[in-house]
Amino acid sequence: MCGRFTQHHNQEEVIERFGIQETLFDIKARFNIAPxxxxxxxxxEEKRVLTxxxxxxxxxxxxxxxxxxxxxxARAETLAEKPSFKKSLLTxxxxxxxxxxxxxxxEGKHKTPVYVCMKSKALFAFAGLWxxxxxxxxxxxxxxxxxxxxxxxxxSKVHHRMAxxxxxxxxxxxxxxxxxxxxxxxxLLKTYPEDEMEFFAVNxxxxxxxxxxxxxxxxxxxxxxxxxxxxxx
Numbered sequence: 001m002c003g004r005f006t007q008h009h010n011q012e013e014v015i016e017r018f019g020i021q022e023t024l025f026d027i028k029a030r031f032n033i034a035p036x037x038x039x040x041x042x043x044x045e046e047k048r049v050l051t052x053x054x055x056x057x058x059x060x061x062x063x064x065x066x067x068x069x070x071x072x073x074a075r076a077e078t079l080a081e082k083p084s085f086k087k088s089l090l091t092x093x094x095x096x097x098x099x100x101x102x103x104x105x106x107e108g109k110h111k112t113p114v115y116v117c118m119k120s121k122a123l124f125a126f127a128g129l130w131x132x133x134x135x136x137x138x139x140x141x142x143x144x145x146x147x148x149x150x151x152x153x154x155x156s157k158v159h160h161r162m163a164x165x166x167x168x169x170x171x172x173x174x175x176x177x178x179x180x181x182x183x184x185x186x187x188l189l190k191t192y193p194e195d196e197m198e199f200f201a202v203n204x205x206x207x208x209x210x211x212x213x214x215x216x217x218x219x220x221x222x223x224x225x226x227x228x229x230x231x232x233x
Contacts (some may be wrong), residue, residue, distance in 0.1 A: 001073055001105075001147045001148060001159060001161045001162035002072075002073055002101050002126070002148060002161075002162070003034070003035060003072065003073075003102075004032060004033065004034055004102040004209075005033050005098045005100065005101035005102065005103065005126075005163075006031050006032070006033060006098065006099055006100045006101070006102075006115075006117075006205070006216070006217060007027070007029075007030050007033065007039075007040060007097050007098050007099055007123075008015055008030060008031055008099060008214070008217075009029075009097070009099055009123050009183045010027070010029070011023075011026065011027045013123065013224070014027055014040070014050065014097050014123065015050065017097070017123045018042045018048065018075075018095060018097065018125070018171070018207075019048050019052070019169070019183060020042065020048055020049070020050045021047040021048045021049070022047045022049045022050070022180070023049075023050045024049060024050060024051045024052070025038075025040055025050055025051050025052040027050075028156070029041050029214075030137075030212060031212050031213055031215075031216040032208075032211060032212045032213075032216050033055070033205055033208060033215055034055075034209040035053075035055050035056050035069070035072040036054065036055060036068070036069065037055055038052045038053070038054055038055075038056070039052060039053060039054075039055045039096060039144070040052055040054075040083055040096070040097050041053050041094045041095065041096050041097075041128060041130065041144055042068035042094060042095040042096075042097065042125070042175070043093075043094045043095075043130070043175065044175035044176065045177075048175070053094070053096075053130050053142045053143050053144035054068065054141065054142065054143045054144070055070055055072055055143070055144060055145075055170055056068030056070075056071055056144075056145070057071040057072075057074070057084065057088070057089075057129065057130070057143045057144055057145035058071070058130060058131060058133040058141060058143045059071075059085075059087075059131055059133070060087075060131050060133055060134075061083075061115075062133060065133060065135065065141060067084075068126045068143050070077045071084060071145050071147055071152055072145060072146065073145060073147070073148045073161075073163075073171040074129060074145045074147050074148070074214055075147075075148055075161075076127075076147050076148065076149045076189040078230050079101070079129075079147065079186065079189075080182050081188065085129055085145070087131075088129035088130060088131050088142060089114075089129060089182070089185060090182070091177070092129055092130045092131055092132075093127070093128070093129060093130075093174055093175060093185075094128040094129065094130050094144060095125035095126070095127070095128065095171055095174065095175060095176070096126040096128040096144065097123060097125055098123070098124060098125070098126055098127060098148060098163075099117060099118075099121065099122070099123050099124070099223075100115055100116060100118075100217060101116050101117075101118065102114065102115055102116070102165060102202070102206055103116060103155070103158040103159045103199070104159075105157070105158040105201070110200050112204075112220075113201070113202050113203075113204060113206045113207065114158055114199045114200060114201050114202065115199060115200060115201075115202045115216075116155065116162075116197060116198070116199040117197070117198065117199070117217075118196055118197060118198075119196060119197065119198050124165050124166075124168075124213055125165065125166050125168075125171055126163045126165060126166075127146075127147045127164040127165075127166050127174060127188070127189055128144050128145060128146055128147065129144060129145050130142060130143065130144040130145075131144075133144060137227055142161065145180065146163050146164075147163070147164040147189060148161045148162060148163055148164060149161070149162060149163075149164045149190065149191050149207075150162075150191050151191065152191045152192060152193065152194035152197070153194050153200065154194035154197055154198075155194070155197075155199075158199065162191070162192070164189045164190075164192075167188075167190075167192075167193040170188045173188060174188055177216055187227055200219045200220070201219065201220040201221075202216060202218065202219065203215055203216065203218065203220060213227060218223060
């Protein structure tokens with residue numbers, strides 16, 4: 001599962017990393033992105049576009065937008081079978097820029113949040129799907145979901161699923177709207193190598209979705225050593 005993530009690289013870095021040709025969404029540093037919020041996404045139309053979708057996919061055929069609260073993630077293994085995702089897999093794929101995500105490690109009766117990122121702290125892309133839904137009042141809502149896969153040995157220490165992180169060499173193929181081969185698309189959704197990743201415990205302030213600060217990604221030991229006024233943003 002992926003239920004919270006970060007994207008704190010600046011607009012120029014995201015544009016360069018993903019070869020953006022048109023920008024429809026202004027990025028700001030985010031340290032605690034949660035479901036139901038607007039999130040940055042990259043899609044391929046006539047150009048490579050940076051846009052935004054609401055996190056929590058509402059299929060075009062749905063009668064109620066509230067279904068999006070249940071569809072923040074989509075299992076790679078069943079994408080081609082589920083009515084909620086099959087059409088989007090064929091025609092509405094996207095990249096979701098990120099630089100880390102959170103999981104919660106069970107320790108006795110308590111859960112400790114941990115932050116997962118690349119050892120290099122580099123930007124990467126979750127594999128995402130999006131859809132467009134029209135309300136009874138004809139209002140258009142564009143939403144997305146993050147695909148999940150089996151965890152690598154590192155992530156399995158804290159959770160039984162992990163977000164599908166695309167290899168950079170596979171991102172262009174994932175976005176290519178002419179690709180309709182399901183086997184080829186599904187083959188891109190692999191567990192990301194553990195040797196490039198790390199995780200560490202972080203401040204429980206991240207549990208509060210209204211708390212969005214660099215403190216969220218500070219290693220817990222470092223946060224404990226900081227004076228209170230320095231932990232506030």
